[in-house]
Amino acid sequence: MRDMHTTRLIDDTRSAILESYRPALIPLSTNLTVAAFPLMKVYPADYCVRRAIVDGMRSETLVIESSSGTLALGLAIVSKCRGLRLTIVTDHACDDPFRRRLEDLGAHVEIVSRPAVSGGFQRARLDRLHEIRRKETNAWWVNQYDNPANPVAYSALAAQLLDSIGKIDCLVGTVGSGGSMCGTATYLRMLLPSMKAIGVDTFGSVLFGQPDAQRKLRGLGNSILPANLDHTVFDEIHWVSAAEAFTATRRLHQETTLFRGPTSGAAWLVARFWAAKNPDLNAVCLLPDDGTRYRDTAYDDRYLSKEGLWLDRLPAEPRQVNNPVDASGVWSCMNWQRRTYESATGKSRTSNHEQTSPELSVAS
Numbered sequence: 124m125r126d127m128h129t130t131r132l133i134d135d136t137r138s139a140i141l142e143s144y145r146p147a148l149i150p151l152s153t154n155l156t157v158a159a160f161p162l163m164k165v166y167p168a169d170y171c172v173r174r175a176i177v178d179g180m181r182s183e184t185l186v187i188e189s190s191s192g193t194l195a196l197g198l199a200i201v202s203k204c205r206g207l208r209l210t211i212v213t214d215h216a217c218d219d220p221f222r223r224r225l226e227d228l229g230a231h232v233e234i235v236s237r238p239a240v241s242g243g244f245q246r247a248r249l250d251r252l253h254e255i256r257r258k259e260t261n262a263w264w265v266n267q268y269d270n271p272a273n274p275v276a277y278s279a280l281a282a283q284l285l286d287s288i289g290k291i292d293c294l295v296g297t298v299g300s301g302g303s304m305c306g307t308a309t310y311l312r313m314l315l316p317s318m319k320a321i322g323v324d325t326f327g328s329v330l331f332g333q334p335d336a337q338r339k340l341r342g343l344g345n346s347i348l349p350a351n352l353d354h355t356v357f358d359e360i361h362w363v364s365a366a367e368a369f370t371a372t373r374r375l376h377q378e379t380t381l382f383r384g385p386t387s388g389a390a391w392l393v394a395r396f397w398a399a400k401n402p403d404l405n406a407v408c409l410l411p412d413d414g415t416r417y418r419d420t421a422y423d424d425r426y427l428s429k430e431g432l433w434l435d436r437l438p439a440e441p442r443q444v445n446n447p448v449d450a451s452g453v454w455s456c457m458n459w460q461r462r463t464y465e466s467a468t469g470k471s472r473t474s475n476h477e478q479t480s481p482e483l484s485v486a487s
């Protein structure tokens with residue numbers, strides 16, 4: 124059943140298909156517009172591949188990435204369009220329907236079954252990725268966490284937002300690799316230098332100084348500090364719990380019909396609050412993917428109550444903290460003030476440095 128063809132689509136077809144992944148810009152109130160992507164990660168997948176082709180990648184090169192998330196699907200779509208071979212190294216977090224979709228698009232999916240003794244599944248995935256790279260002399264590792272083409276991909280989004288909305292006072296979005304928020308904000312600020320950037324993270328993610336811990340939310344947050352995360356882009360950071368993100372996702376659906384994933388719910392919760400507090404200013408909020416992958420989680424009431432992820436009432440506002448380690452339990456917010464990681468947290472980024480080396484960077 125699997126389509127093993129690696130013939131590329133004709134240029135017009137490829138352009139039209141990739142164009143169809145541009146976000147719909149939907150005003151949810153007089154001063155809040157959401158950018159609702161079918162799949163945001165098509166942007167960095169396409170741009171990183173185009174960049175690699177310009178840098179000399181050949182059509183027979185094997186594209187390889189470690190991912191259990193939406194970047195894997197973005198790469199599968201782009202590789203299919205361009206007739207490229209793709210291997211995704213992943214683990215149990217890649218659910219069966221998602222794996223089948225990747226394989227239907229011609230990707231080879233390697234599932235790592237055991238965690239490494241040190242470094243868990245992330246380490247085990249990378250060990251396997253590097254093993255494949257050693258055997259396959261002609262392979263190119265996308266490496267979304269450190270590849271500078273990831274944030275640059277969002278220049279096209281910034282142009283679309285400027286063309287359609289013009290005056291943007293605040294950009295709100297979740298942070299995983301940092302590519303979407305850092306890239307979009309950096310390009311928007313070429314014309315709008317005072318525009319605020321609000322990053323949305325979750326508890327137990329090290330991105331903005333929380334101690335690493337198990338997390339129930341995927342896509343946002345991280346256990347490592349990616350090179351693509353430029354902390355000086357952000358004016359404010361919000362930490363949102365899994366229950367708040369899941370509940371907000373359902374509220375967004377119930378109130379607007381927008382069928383989105385949990386990172387969209389988390390971003391919308393924060394953006395709606397900011398827009399209501401600043402009625403004369405315009406906010407734009409990035410909604411990274413749709414709800415298809417979350418039908419059995421965010422959209423299943425039984426799952427939500429079993430896991431304790433449903434809240435009868437969302438908090439009306441965040442709790443203000445001055446230090447990331449004080450953010451816990453309920454939606455919290457810190458004035459980051461475009462500071463470096465070191466200056467905002469009082470901790471050295473180098474304590475995480477070992478983890479940001481290419482060897483340890485893992486796509487979610």
Ligand SMILES: Cc1ncc(COP(=O)(O)O)c(C=O)c1O
Pocket residue numbers: 192193194297298299300301302303304341342343384386387411412487
């Ligand atoms: C569903 C989803 N939302 C948000 C993000 C965060 O985007 P970025 O990696 O650009 O920071 C990701 C990253 O993988 C994601 O998969």
